[in-house]
Amino acid sequence: MSHVTLKGGCLCGAVKYEVNGDLQHFYHCYCSRCRKSSGTGHTSNVILSNANLLFTGGESSVKQYKVPEAKRFTRQFCSNCGSSVAQFVAEMNFVVIPAGSLEGDIPIKPQARIFWDSRVDWACDGDTLPRYSEYPG
Known part of the structure; x- marks a missing residue:
């Protein structure tokens, strides 16, 4: 895939981030x-490998919640508005x-x-x- 730079942030604008990496996947989960975690029927996530995540604003407002029994599921969000933000998954290096x-x-x-x-x-x-029952092969 291609190397990209993507920018984003939270709803209240406190948290801003930039990600540089190799574009791999875009899945609805x-x-x-x-x-x-989303309060909706699915989430939509973009996955980059060989990526660097840099918080360009509000890093002190970023919090995480790790589901204790989950192998990899962690939600990273702005502590002010609750919006999900980008997160580095060390176990998978993406x-x-x-x-x-x-x-x-x-x-x-x-x-x-x-x-x-x-x-x-619904x-x-x-x-x-x-459509896949789990992660695509």
Whole structure:
């Protein structure tokens, strides 16, 4: 994939970030943890590998919540407004970016709907994206 620089931030504007890395994936995730953390039927995340995450504003407002029994699930957010923001996942050596936190256009289109079998009946649908029970092979 291509090397990109993406910028984003939170709803209140306190937290701002910049990510430089190799664009890998753009997934809509329907797992129960993503639904609970977002309050919606799915989350939309952009994933970059070989990436650097730099907070250009408000880093002291960034907080994390790690689900104790989860291997990798951590939610990173602004402590002022609660908006999810980009986070580095050390175990996987990539950065996960909530697509809605990005400024401007995203240079990749959604590629798949993951954890599809975990979705709720009222979750969004209506396109031809591939669907996977878990992570794509």
